[in-house]
Amino acid sequence: xxxxxxPDSSRRPTVLELLCLVGGIVLTLRYRWLxxxxxxxxxxxxNFLFLDLGLVYxxxxxxxxxxxxxxxxxxxxxxALHLDWWFMVQGVGCVIFALFWWVLVxxxxxxxxxRSLLNLPLLYLAANYAVNTYxxxxxxxxxxxxxxxxxxxxxxxxxxxxxxxxxxVSPLVRPELALPLILVILWTWARRRFFPRWILVSTALxxxxxxxxxxxxxxxxxxxxxxxxxxxxTEQGLVYLQxxxxxxxxxxxxxxVLLLLVGLRLRSSRAAELKLEERFVMVALAAVITAYVxxxxxxxxxxxxxxxxxxxxxxxxxxxxEWLALRLTPGLRWAGLPVGISLFLLFARAYPAxxxxxxxxxxxxxxxxxxxxxAAAHRAMPPLQHEYWSKTANIDAMxxxxxxxxxxxxxxxxxxxxxxxxxxxxxxxMVNSLGLTDxxxxxxxxxxxxxxxxxxxxxxxxxxxxxxxxxxxIGRGMFRRYVESGExxxxxxxxxxxxxxxxxxxxxxxxxxxxxxxxxxxxxxIVAEQREGRPSDWEDRPDMRNR
Numbered sequence: 077x078x079x080x081x082x083p084d085s086s087r088r089p090t091v092l093e094l095l096c097l098v099g100g101i102v103l104t105l106r107y108r109w110l111x112x113x114x115x116x117x118x119x120x121x122x123n124f125l126f127l128d129l130g131l132v133y134x135x136x137x138x139x140x141x142x143x144x145x146x147x148x149x150x151x152x153x154x155x156a157l158h159l160d161w162w163f164m165v166q167g168v169g170c171v172i173f174a175l176f177w178w179v180l181v182x183x184x185x186x187x188x189x190x191r192s193l194l195n196l197p198l199l200y201l202a203a204n205y206a207v208n209t210y211x212x213x214x215x216x217x218x219x220x221x222x223x224x225x226x227x228x229x230x231x232x233x234x235x236x237x238x239x240x241x242x243x244x245v246s247p248l249v250r251p252e253l254a255l256p257l258i259l260v261i262l263w264t265w266a267r268r269r270f271f272p273r274w275i276l277v278s279t280a281l282x283x284x285x286x287x288x289x290x291x292x293x294x295x296x297x298x299x300x301x302x303x304x305x306x307x308x309x310t311e312q313g314l315v316y317l318q319x320x321x322x323x324x325x326x327x328x329x330x331x332x333v334l335l336l337l338v339g340l341r342l343r344s345s346r347a348a349e350l351k352l353e354e355r356f357v358m359v360a361l362a363a364v365i366t367a368y369v370x371x372x373x374x375x376x377x378x379x380x381x382x383x384x385x386x387x388x389x390x391x392x393x394x395x396x397x398e399w400l401a402l403r404l405t406p407g408l409r410w411a412g413l414p415v416g417i418s419l420f421l422l423f424a425r426a427y428p429a430x431x432x433x434x435x436x437x438x439x440x441x442x443x444x445x446x447x448x449x450x451a452a453a454h455r456a457m458p459p460l461q462h463e464y465w466s467k468t469a470n471i472d473a474m475x476x477x478x479x480x481x482x483x484x485x486x487x488x489x490x491x492x493x494x495x496x497x498x499x500x501x502x503x504x505x506m507v508n509s510l511g512l513t514d515x516x517x518x519x520x521x522x523x524x525x526x527x528x529x530x531x532x533x534x535x536x537x538x539x540x541x542x543x544x545x546x547x548x549x550i551g552r553g554m555f556r557r558y559v560e561s562g563e564x565x566x567x568x569x570x571x572x573x574x575x576x577x578x579x580x581x582x583x584x585x586x587x588x589x590x591x592x593x594x595x596x597x598x599x600x601x602i603v604a605e606q607r608e609g610r611p612s613d614w615e616d617r618p619d620m621r622n623r
Contacts, residue, residue, distance in 0.1 A: 089181050090192050092199075092416040097177045099420060100202035104173050106436060107209040108166050109455040110465060111377070114214025115499035116513060117142050118161060121152045122502065126474040131293070133513040134505045135484055136551060137582050140299040141513030144216035145286045146248035161214065162466035169211035172218040176211075177202065179225045180391070186232045187351060187395030193412040194397040194419065196333075197225075197390050203423035204324055205435065206379035207387065209451045217383050219249045224387030227256065227361060228394075231354050234264045237274050244278025248286055251299065252368060253384065256361040263357055291595035292588050295581040304511050304518040305528055309373025312527065315446045316374025317366065320382050323428045326389075333393045340399050350399065355392040362389035373527035378428045378450045447526045459496050470502075477503050489544040491537040505544060509537035515582045516540065516575060520602040532606040539565045551583040552576075567604040574599045 089097070116133070120142055123129040133141050142148050154164050180198040201207050210217035223246045230239040243260070246253040257275070264272050291297055321327055340350055362385035375381040427433075430450035431440040442452045454460050464470075484505050491507040492498050498506040511517030511533050517540070522532035543558045544550060555575045558564045568575060577599035584591050 087182075087185060090195070090412070092413050093177075093181050093192065093195055095417065096195070096198050096202040096420065097174065099424075100173055100177060100208060101170050103203070103205075103208040103424065103436075104169055104211045105166060107205065107451070107455075108169070108212040109209070109451050110162070110165065110460045111213040111215050111451070111454055112460065112495045113512075114161075114165070115495040116508075117148055117151055117214065119495075119499045119502065120148060121155050122471075122474055122499075124152065125156055126471055127478050127502065133508075137505075137515075138294045138584055139513060139515045139582050140290060140294045140296070141301070141508070143299060143301045144219070144248075144250055145290075146245065146282070147216035147219055150219075158471060160466050162462045165212050165214045169213075169218050172222050173208075173211045176222050176225060179222070179229050180394075183225065183229050183232065183391055184394045184398075187355075188398035189349065189395070189402050190398065192398065193401050194416050196393045196395075196397055196419075199416060199419045200324075200329065200390050200393060200423055201387060203420045205424070205427050206320070206324065207383075210380060210383055213451065215380075216249060217380055220253075220383045221387045223249050223253065224362075224384045225391055227260065227388050228358050228391035231260065231263075231357050232351065234260075234268055234272055235270070240272045240274035241278040244275040245282045247279060247283035250384070251283075251302070252365070254283070255368070256364055256384075259361060259364060260357070267353070292591050293586070295584045295591040295594040297595050300511075300513060300515055300518045303515075305372050307373070307521070307524045307527075307530075308371055309524060309527060310371055312373040312447065313370030316448060316527075317370055317382065319429065319446065319448060320379050320386065323378075324386075324423075324426050326386075329393065330389075333396050336396050336400060340396075340403060343403060351395075358392045359389050362386070373524065374448070376447065376449055376526045376529060378430060378448055459494075474502055486547055486550075487545055489541050491534075491541045493534070505550070507537045507540050507544075509534045514540070515578050516602060519574075519578060519599065520604055522604070522606060532604075535607040536567065536604055539568065543568075552579050555579060567602070571602045571604070574602055 119133055120131055123133070123135075124131050129135050130138075132138055150168070151164065154168070155161075159167075177198065180195065180201065181192070184192050184195040184197060207221060210221065212218070223243075226239070226242050227246070230236070230243040233239060243257065246257050257279070261272055261275060264270065287297070290299070337350060337352065337355070341352065365385045365388075366382065369375075369381045369385070372381075379386070425434070427435055427440075428450050429445045430442055430448065431452055432443075433440045435450075435452055438455075440452055442450060442456065444453075482503070484503070486505075488503075489505040489507070490501065491509045492501075493509040495508070495512075498508065507517075508514050509517075510529060511520070512528075514537070517533045517536055520533060520536060522530040525531050543554065543564070546558065546561075546563070548554055548557050553576075555564070555568060555572055559569050559572055577597060581594050581597075581599075584594060
């Protein structure tokens, strides 16, 4: 065994750790906000709960346009209680932060030679502006940050059934987390000489069952975002990585911790208890996901796509101050509280280059840097303020509309790229002009202005709306009828065969045999010439120009 058994009393949180819990929740609520993309989840959920349309973005159109089934299911359960979105998002963020804190407390005990002194990973992450910010927002990032520290928790004790079950849920939180999950299973098998079967049980009962549902309901093995985010933007991704690591002094922290570990390894007779291999595995898994994030160009928002690797890599810092105190300065353990508070405040001072002053004051000005925005851009936008989203009146409006039996108006079909606007128009068919929830646009390769921002799709979205507004039945065969009418644009004519294959999936009849067959039918990409595209509301809304 290469673990150190700490005294039972050491499992209790220290005063410093309790202060981190309180401080982290205060900062989480101070930086609270709603991300525009969250309204994709909100529309799916409200369509299911209050409009009786099913788990769809548009009536009769079966497309999985959200990126985290686990997050969607959790929000759906809470929304069923008629909670408002603002309260729900903030409440979930605080609860997940508390779980995040608890795992980091336990994790540092297992990396330390006894009672916690500083808990460096907790100090570093609980005071971090980006980490605090993304415990809210309405998208799945809180769960991803929690999964990051759970991976580290599993690596320290892979034989634990509970930890295997927890880490096995990760692909349901975000599909690409299947990659580090596979790698950690292989490491366990090769280095710990046993197979973690409870991971497979957990994955089968969560992500596995969802995959069966996905193919039976959406007639596709992948979510729509899989097709949309296939563009390589490595150069932009490196900029994205550099911006995050520089902002939060990772280039200082990581080499310093490494040097201290090397020194401890050379001078310690208990070298195995430093858990160097486990720390290396944490960093290696973080590097794998980081490479993926870099390849797709990161995200239009600061830090978000690095949440998993950032939190996982920071866990490798655990226990280093405790080992240092034990080996070199055991008499300085009394200094843990004042030093820890000083470090928390130091880490809390960092903020990204997009802001001209610290965001705690809410007096900062925002500017886009290298195509990357901070959460502050959305935090300040009037359509995303809490005044409306802290009410439940929209539920009453949706129920009244459903009971009226009016149904979608074909003439009012519309296209937008701003998700909150589309959510508000629950009574009409909406085409996401960036392809997020549209199966036809998502499969159309187009140069990206920024990650997931393909302005060249906007004119195609307008063409789709023109087809819908024609008045013919929407569903299978609509593209062929439109082409035969002579009104279809050239790109629809040239891609008619592939468009019809996609339409078979999106407008499926819930015939399970047919749907599973369609799931393994792969339409080719939609080929379209790039035309000048620009959001129609870009100049009309000053609050959106810097988005």
